[in-house]
Amino acid sequence: MQMKATVPITVASLKVACSQCNLVELCLPFGMSENEIDRLDELVGARRKIKRQHHLYRAGDPFEAIYAIRAGSFKTNVLLEDGREQVTGFQMTGEMLGLDGISTELHSCNAIALEDSEVCVIAYGKLEELSRVVEGLQHQFHKVMSREIVRDHGVMTLLGSMRAEERLAAFLLNMSQRFTARGFSAAEFHLRMTREEIGSYLGLKLETVSRAFSKFQEEGLIAVQQKHIRILNICGLKKLIHHPSPRG
Incomplete structure (x- = not known):
């Protein structure tokens, strides 16, 4: 079984915390005060490196976190009954992975690195907890989810009418x-x-x-x-x- 390389966040870590990350406006587009953004550092529990063609998670895995892509790119897919792959999305640096697991608490698809990649691990329980004390965080997270819904709707339009x-x-x-x-x-x-x-x-x-x-x-x-x-x-x-x- 493949071991997942996880790097704990420390003061000595490269600039990975939300308040210092130049991707924050992409993966979590906050319109918040500087102090509120500083609180977001509590969200990032670890960095995880995923080798090309390796899984970040698999369909059926327990849902525990969402992931902000710090470097690299991924595809999400499901396996059909006849064994064929159905690609459901492509995600790149600054975008989110893992939202598919929120409703059932199980991931509904596979997430596979298209190249050597790195993600920030955001524990969903911590996100919910922090949303209750940081004004605007829940609203901004809803915006992220809405962006994903709009993207999925665009794909349905492609498949249905073009x-x-x-x-x-x-x-x-x-x-x-x-x-x-x-x-x-x-x-x-x-x-x-x-x-x-x-x-x-x-x-x-x-x-x-x-x-x-x-x-x-x-x-x-x-x-x-x-x-x-x-x-x-x-x-x-x-x-x-x-x-x-x-x-x-």
């Missing part, structure tokens, strides 16, 4: 926006997931995803070198979504 090329265009634009929020280029980024995983997430076959990528390159919308993406015509991608071609 053609294959529209789905891929929307996915690339979404990744562009998320990289931009982290201070990276909106037009050039590295996708850690495979095309097969993208297909699973978007409800498309691998061959369909590959054809759509090839078509986007031929039309001068993007340039692809393995997993490295350059968006050459962001307006063209947006036009695909807002003015799709007729269904054939």
